[in-house]
Amino acid sequence: MELWFTENHTDNVRFSIKIKRQIVNEKTPYQQIDIFDTEEFGKVFVLDGYIMLTEKDEFIYHEMITHPAFAVHPCIKNILVIGAGDGGTIRELTKYDSVEHIDMVEIDERVVAVSKEFLPFTACRLDDPRVHIFYQDGMEYVRARGNEYDLIIVDSTDPLGPGTSLFTREFYSDCFKALHEDGILINQHESPFYKNDAEAAKSIHGKIAGVFPIALVYQFHMPTYPSGHWLFGFTSKKYHPVGDIRCADWDTLGIKTKYYNTALHAGSFALPNYVLEILQY
């Protein structure tokens, strides 16, 4: 017998992974959660039919969503993370001794629970004493904050289902207000390749660039996401992601990474012409 999981990247493109067994199959009030065990990718975590992470390549996503801000901002102490219930982003953030406080806002308590049980490679630091988890809507949480954070990370799903409100101009304005005057916002920015993803990337950039003085986009290779070409946004009130990079300081910290390094950091902001055109830089 063969068991295959298939994700539709578009109506005309399918990506399929051979499954050893299904570990979780649960409908929560917010979404459908599935976890599979696979030969190629180890554990595969799926929300509403879309791969969120695999054990084999999650390090790329989680390193790239966290470390660039730390190589630019000289002292990140207070952090807000929205989404990220699998814990991978938290695992990377807790590598920094300078970090004093992390508020994590995840709408779906079950994501954290199943991650703790079945995805220990990402969930391993969710019990760090600096981490404070709030199970509520990210947009509502941010609305009530002001001048509190050095860094906000929006580790959202796609602009569908429970994550939709995290792609509005109103939300980005609330993030601006919640950040200190030298604060940085990093957000999941979709992909430039397939039409729907590219339209989302364009829309996100237009909204953020209307709110923040510095709004740039960086790219990375994410093999299990559609097209493998994925983007994050580096949005900031003060620091430029390349001009203000402090390579030697970051290197001195001795943070162990498998994808990120400071040369790659600078390189990842050099985008292809067709991506620049989509974003209308």
Place this chain on the structure above:
Amino acid sequence: MELWFTENHTDNVRFSIKIKRQIVNEKTPYQQIDIFDTEEFGKVFVLDGYIMLTEKDEFIYHEMITHPAFAVHPCIKNILVIGAGDGGTIRELTKYDSVEHIDMVEIDERVVAVSKEFLPFTACRLDDPRVHIFYQDGMEYVRARGNEYDLIIVDSTDPLGPGTSLFTREFYSDCFKALHEDGILINQHESPFYKNDAEAAKSIHGKIAGVFPIALVYQFHMPTYPSGHWLFGFTSKKYHPVGDIRCADWDTLGIKTKYYNTALHAGSFALPNYVLEILQY
């Protein structure tokens, strides 16, 4: 009715494209050629079951295999291209007025013939008077050359089937001999992500670095290749691909590109840690 083409990226990973119709299905003395028409990618050109190019993203591969050498070497006149029967590499090379002579060595005459008939978007410049096509084995052709070329491009298939000899140390030594004293070799370098591809990338780099004084690798996003994370080698007798880049000179040429630009050129040589480890830089 639905018709789907599936490529096995590994034994456990499949990539499938919805097909409108099959245009070519031909067994040559060297390989199986298929061409499909698709909604998502336009024409899709397949050799021995592996996607060689699609109309939607071939520009990425063909721009990245050609333009970096021209932004570094001040005067490329004589070029040898091995493989590349679809014509996409030739299309990009013929954008340069400085180019005087291009020898193209393609083992399979039928690849050129079907490309001219069905892939005009890549084959459009194969009749340029500067292009001289030889239908023979690339390795044998190079063996007989000495001090003739400014640039050699090895636009090969994977290290399987008719392309195998293009991945030997002997072949790279013959390329060294065939190049001028400031010559550059650009080669298809596989991918770092899936095990077999990564082993090939490691093997290629080890062999080339044993022959040329400068042997570096650069990366790009190739959505229809396995993992979307693909590599080319920039190997050189004299010029460093980043240290010797002449951005202003290249920009002055006014070459139109959809992926390549000189900022991205420099950035593409900044590799992730896990790739550096595979290549043992």
